[in-house]
Amino acid sequence: EADIYQTPRYLVIGTGKKITLECSQTMGHDKMYWYQQDPGMELHLIHYSYGVNSTEKGDLSSESTVSRIRTEHFPLTLESARPSHTSQYLCASSEGLARRDEQFFGPGTRLTVL
Amino acid sequence: AQSVAQPEDQVNVAEGNPLTVKCTYSVSGNPYLFWYVQYPNRGLQFLLKYITGDNLVKGSYGFEAEFNKSQTSFHLKKPSALVSDSALYFCAVRDGSTGANNLFFGTGTRLTVIP
Numbered sequence: 001e002a003d004i005y006q007t008p009r010y011l012v013i014g015t016g017k018k019i020t021l022e023c024s025q026t027m028g029h030d031k032m033y034w035y036q037q038d039p040g041m042e043l044h045l046i047h048y049s050y051g052v053n054s055t056e057k058g059d060l061s062s063e064s065t066v067s068r069i070r071t072e073h074f075p076l077t078l079e080s081a082r083p084s085h086t087s088q089y090l091c092a093s094s095e096g097l098a099r100r101d102e103q104f105f106g107p108g109t110r111l112t113v114l
Numbered sequence: 115a116q117s118v119a120q121p122e123d124q125v126n127v128a129e130g131n132p133l134t135v136k137c138t139y140s141v142s143g144n145p146y147l148f149w150y151v152q153y154p155n156r157g158l159q160f161l162l163k164y165i166t167g168d169n170l171v172k173g174s175y176g177f178e179a180e181f182n183k184s185q186t187s188f189h190l191k192k193p194s195a196l197v198s199d200s201a202l203y204f205c206a207v208r209d210g211s212t213g214a215n216n217l218f219f220g221t222g223t224r225l226t227v228i229p
Binding site: 004006033035040041042043044045048058059090092100102103104105106107108 | 156159
């Protein structure tokens with residue numbers, strides 16, 4: 001089983017709150033990703049990182065921001081949560097820069113904004 | 115542009131019978147194809163991938179998938195289904211010929227194996 005962790009697993013908050021979703025991996029992987037997944041729908045890439053101090057936006061526009069100060073840590077922040085942000089957020093990592101590498105996923109954070 | 119289609123939202127199969135979960139893809143270059151499985155309250159787990167070489171790829175838990183370039187398909191198969199195989203299955207594709215790093219996922223197929 002992959003060593004990639006996400007906290008919290010579930011979060012219910014009110015509109016306007018600032019939240020940070022945590023993601024950590026102990027595999028020393030260079031690349032990390034954040035996906036958004038609505039129930040019964042496909043995953044959409046919202047952010048990714050090639051390594052420390054590298055972050056890029058993905059296909060799906062997102063009001064969230066990310067940082068990569070340490071290799072093992074890739075937190076996602078929403079400055080002011082809204083009901084439209086209600087979704088499941090999945091973090092993933094892969095070993096190197098090769099596009100053939102598979103990704104390892106965390107268990108996800110299910111976010112509900114009231 | 116890259117895309118993945120999983121035409122079946124739901125697949126039901128009796129335990130012990132063979133199962134197939136369908137996937138077709140579209141990429142402009144060489145396809146890198148992946149299958150992932152998602153169990154309830156758990157993250158996606160990698161099952162297998164096709165990068166190059168033999169069209170029949172074997173993966174975890176007895177699953178295999180066949181790459182068919184002419185039909186642009188990468189169907190997931192297992193000769194004998196187990197109740198524990200019941201889960202949500204995602205096909206994903208990346209264009210191996212470009213510098214793009216994005217992995218495009220299908221909408222998922224829910225597999226239910228009936229005892």
